Structure formats: C-alpha cells, structure tokens
Amino acid sequence: MQDCFQRTDWEVFDHQDLENHTSVVLDYIRFCTDNVTRDRCIRIYPNRKPWMTEEVQSLLTARNTGFRSGDKVLYSAAKANLKRGIREAKVAYRRKIEDPHQE
Structure with a gap:
C-alpha cells in the first residue's frame, strides 16, 4: 500500500464538491486495495477440521x-x-x- 501511495498524484483529489471528492477517494482506495490483495476461494466442509491435510x-x-x-x-x-x-x-x-x- 505504501508504494501505491508514494506514486499517487494527490492533486487528483482536489474537488470542491463533497460527493465527487468522496467518490474519487473511495475508488482510489478500492484500486489500491485490489492491487495489493488477492482473492482466494476457500472451500470448507462442515465435517472436516481445517488442519486436516x-x-x-x-x-x-x-x-x-x-x-x-x-x-x-x-x-x-x-x-x-x-x-x-x-x-x-x-x-x-x-x-x-x-x-x-x-x-
């Protein structure tokens, strides 16, 4: 995340309209989060312990x-x-x- 924030052009977030500013900030946070994290599908069966290999x-x-x-x-x-x-x-x-x- 820090690397993503270091390369950020902070002037993009200068908006007078609160609605627009909120939308841009939330979209940018979502973008950074998607770049850093990954989705995994974990299948868990109710009758099996998670450590059972x-x-x-x-x-x-x-x-x-x-x-x-x-x-x-x-x-x-x-x-x-x-x-x-x-x-x-x-x-x-x-x-x-x-x-x-x-x-």
Missing part, C-alpha cells in the same frame, strides 16, 4: 489398518505417527492463519 488423512488410514491387523507394535507406531502428524498440521495451520502472506 492429506498427510494426516494417510496417517489416520495407517493407524486404522494397524488396528485392524491386530499387530500391537504396528498399531502403536502408527498411533504415535498420527499424533505427531496432527500436532505438526495444527502448528502449520496456526502459522498460516496468523501470517496469511507467508506461503
């Missing part, structure tokens, strides 16, 4: 497979990996939400 989904499938197999060692390792994966996914999601410009 494909990696967490695969870890969940591995845990379920380990449970069904009856192998306690495999199930225990898969459960630990799932717990670690969920923790990492939540941290990554929190970072993404707190700083949306970082990607």
Whole structure:
C-alpha cells in the first residue's frame, strides 16, 4: 500500500464538491486495495477440521489398518505417527492463519 501511495498524484483529489471528492477517494482506495490483495476461494466442509491435510488423512488410514491387523507394535507406531502428524498440521495451520502472506 505504501508504494501505491508514494506514486499517487494527490492533486487528483482536489474537488470542491463533497460527493465527487468522496467518490474519487473511495475508488482510489478500492484500486489500491485490489492491487495489493488477492482473492482466494476457500472451500470448507462442515465435517472436516481445517488442519486436516492429506498427510494426516494417510496417517489416520495407517493407524486404522494397524488396528485392524491386530499387530500391537504396528498399531502403536502408527498411533504415535498420527499424533505427531496432527500436532505438526495444527502448528502449520496456526502459522498460516496468523501470517496469511507467508506461503
């Protein structure tokens, strides 16, 4: 935004008519905002947590497979990996939400 304001010709905003002045200022703010920001379409399903990624989904499938197999060692390792994966996914999601410009 600062770069947009530095290149501004401020004489454009000199109007006697309040209606015209307001219109010009609001249009310019909208123009600067459109140049700086971008629109994103985010699809959220009501039955899915926002931090649930494909990696967490695969870890969940591995845990379920380990449970069904009856192998306690495999199930225990898969459960630990799932717990670690969920923790990492939540941290990554929190970072993404707190700083949306970082990607």
